[in-house]
Amino acid sequence: MSVLREGPSRRDAQRVETRQRVFEAALAEFRRAGAASADIGAIATAAGVARGTFYFHFPTKEHVLAEVVRREERRVADGLTRFLTAPHGLGDVLGEVVRLVLATERRVGKTLFKDVLALYFSPSRPDIDEWDGHPVMVMIIEEIAQARARGEVREEADPAHSGYFFFLGLYALLATIREAKAVRAGLLAEFITATLRGLEPR
Known part of the structure; x- marks a missing residue:
């Protein structure tokens, strides 16, 4: 049998x-x-x-948060990929990234979103730093590189560093801003403007 x-x-x-x-x-x-x-x-x-x-x-609670990061970054990347099929400038792209990240906050809820943001700054976070784990970062770096090739970004600007600083600043702002929605929107708009100004040819 x-x-x-x-x-x-x-x-x-x-x-x-x-x-x-x-x-x-x-x-x-x-x-x-x-x-x-x-x-x-x-x-x-x-x-x-x-x-x-x-x-x-x-193995840890942070591994759950790392899984949220992977899934939500893939979702944001899919949205950004669709956005990039239409004519756009670098400022439009940065604005769309902010919009998509804020949509993530609404989708997962503020409490979980704060925990996810905190993971990026945690010294004990699981290994989520591989480039292929951050598709949106890769896309932003490519957009900055293309803008530099068009002469819209200063030649000495490093696309990888610039993309990293953009996300670091964005996540730090979202983790710490306590102001009302309108004030928050204004601060994020100023952040995008400051980012673009820092990249402009001198």
């Missing part, structure tokens, strides 16, 4: 499904309590798994 064995593809599918369930339960708990105060036991219960299963898929 032959014994049917579960193939690796079935096990892999179950692992992926379980990981997604844990991830979604973690997001709900993070939105409720914030990452620092999130209860791992509550996440495991909501996902219908043992506590150890959470740690199997996400």
Whole structure:
């Protein structure tokens, strides 16, 4: 009598499904309590798994946040890719990035969004610094390089450094601004203007 064995593809599918369930339960708990105060036991219960299963898929809470970063950056990159099919200038691109990032804040909620921003500045964050993990950064660097080739950006400006400084400044502003929506919008507009002015040929 032959014994049917579960193939690796079935096990892999179950692992992926379980990981997604844990991830979604973690997001709900993070939105409720914030990452620092999130209860791992509550996440495991909501996902219908043992506590150890959470740690199997996400060794730390920051690994959950890193997964949010990867997914949301891919979503922003997709939106920016569509935007770039129409005629645009560098200022338009920076403005669209800000708009898409603010849409991310609305989508994930302010509490989770603050935790995600804090991850970029955390010395203990998981390894999310590979270029292929930051598609939007790559696209912005390419746009700055193209603008430099057109003579719209000063020749000595380094596209990679300029792109990094733009995102560092944007995330720092969003993490710290407490003002009303209108004031915040004005500050972000000034930030884009200052970024462009710093890149202009002298």
